[in-house]
Amino acid sequence: MDLKLKKLKRFNLIMGTFHLVQAVLMLIFATTVIQKIAEFQPKIIQLYLAFNPETRSLETSSKELFQLPFGILVACFLFISAFAHYLIVLNSKRYFEDLQKGINQFRWFVWAIVGTYFIAFNTFPINMILQYKRIGKWKDYLYGERVYIILSLLAKSFLAWLVLFGAMQP
Numbered sequence: 001m002d003l004k005l006k007k008l009k010r011f012n013l014i015m016g017t018f019h020l021v022q023a024v025l026m027l028i029f030a031t032t033v034i035q036k037i038a039e040f041q042p043k044i045i046q047l048y049l050a051f052n053p054e055t056r057s058l059e060t061s062s063k064e065l066f067q068l069p070f071g072i073l074v075a076c077f078l079f080i081s082a083f084a085h086y087l088i089v090l091n092s093k094r095y096f097e098d099l100q101k102g103i104n105q106f107r108w109f110v111w112a113i114v115g116t117y118f119i120a121f122n123t124f125p126i127n128m129i130l131q132y133k134r135i136g137k138w139k140d141y142l143y144g145e146r147v148y149i150i151l152s153l154l155a156k157s158f159l160a161w162l163v164l165f166g167a168m169q170p
Helices: 003-033 035-039 070-090 092-100 104-118 124-134 139-167
Strands: 043-052 057-067
Touching: 003 035, 003 070, 003 092, 003 139, 035 043, 035 070, 043 092, 070 092, 070 139, 092 104, 124 139
Parallel strands: none
Antiparallel strands: 043 057
């Protein structure tokens, strides 16, 4: 394995660890430290049509399904990101084969799961354009991959903490 790929594998391990540490901290904050976040558990309500035999018509009905453990779910967002980086490290042979072809199937899989963070940053498409047009440092596909990893950490972290602390607003 060439040195650049070894460094990229190590970089994924480090970034996965950053996500994991944040996820654990967020879980602690959301369940014990910050009471307001622990208490924020919106009710998930199902709306449906029910037949009323008296009026012989459909009427809107509702029922509470469960309360959403909001802080825990926000922490899960970062746990999933950590898992994705560790999955890459464990499957580095396939990851590196894909990178040699100029693709990253793992990234598309992760984006399908946590795609919501695209609303936080619009720098991903810029990186993609630079990477595929091979402009400047992006002539090296692995450089673009490292930029994706950094942008991913920043975007996910920013969005997760913003959402978590947003739950504390009146």
